[in-house]
Amino acid sequence: DVKVTQSSRYLVKRTGEKVFLECVQDMDHENMFWYRQDPGLGLRLIYFSYDVKMKEKGDIPEGYSVSREKKERFSLILESASTNQTSMYLCASSTSDSTGELFFGEGSRLTVL
Amino acid sequence: RKEVEQDPGPFNVPEGATVAFNCTYSNSASQSFFWYRQDCRKEPKLLMSVYSSGNEDGRFTAQLNRASQYISLLIRDSKLSDSATYLCVAGRDAGNKLTFGGGTRVLVKP
Numbered sequence: 001d002v003k004v005t006q007s008s009r010y011l012v013k014r015t016g017e018k019v020f021l022e023c024v025q026d027m028d029h030e031n032m033f034w035y036r037q038d039p040g041l042g043l044r045l046i047y048f049s050y051d052v053k054m055k056e057k058g059d060i061p062e063g064y065s066v067s068r069e070k071k072e073r074f075s076l077i078l079e080s081a082s083t084n085q086t087s088m089y090l091c092a093s094s095t096s097d098s099t100g101e102l103f104f105g106e107g108s109r110l111t112v113l
Numbered sequence: 114r115k116e117v118e119q120d121p122g123p124f125n126v127p128e129g130a131t132v133a134f135n136c137t138y139s140n141s142a143s144q145s146f147f148w149y150r151q152d153c154r155k156e157p158k159l160l161m162s163v164y165s166s167g168n169e170d171g172r173f174t175a176q177l178n179r180a181s182q183y184i185s186l187l188i189r190d191s192k193l194s195d196s197a198t199y200l201c202v203a204g205r206d207a208g209n210k211l212t213f214g215g216g217t218r219v220l221v222k223p
Binding site for chain 1: 115117121145147155156157158159162200202204210211212213214215216
């Protein structure tokens with residue numbers, strides 16, 4: 001069964017703290033994505049990666065960075081968390097043949113105080 | 114203007130009824146289209162792809178109108194378990210770059 005695992009379901013951080021969100025997939029997928037989901041705004045793409053050590057900006061990359069040192073792991077980093085980064089963060093993966101099917105993790109709900 | 118727009122609903126549907134809703138997309142370069150389903154407090158999951166000629170999967174029918182740049186989803190014989198948020202998705206760059214709509218909430222009631 002396909003599995004995308006996000007390390008933390010719920011986090012509470014303070015403004016200015018550095019935050020790491022980890023995502024691991026066990027399907028040997030080439031593509032990995034980070035989205036955030038907010039009421040009324042839907043899912044918005046932050047960053048994505050087509051290969052190890054490769055990354056591309058999505059629609060809202062400001063305030064975020066990513067790391068993909070291994071194929072199965074894609075990390076999202078908030079260098080200095082701000083209250084407007086309070087959100088649900090969803091990691092996803094897909095194969096390189098682009099059937100359009102993304103496999104999502106269960107999400108990480110981040111609250112920045 | 115959002116690239117993919119949906120009526121947020123909720124659509125309140127009697128059990129057994131038919132419900133249909135649309136989604137519009139603004140980027141004419143979009144090449145692929147999908148409907149995802151998201152249950153409350155769960156992650157989105159692919160419901161079905163949308164093909165140019167329209168396609169059906171059991172009680173679900175999806176249509177694409179490229180001229181007017183909208184896609185639709187119709188659910189027949191609604192079940193209580195169909196209650197969810199349905200996300201419209203448009204893809205470009207060979208399907209790798211997916212843009213999600215805000216979702217349409219459907220509530221099926223007995």
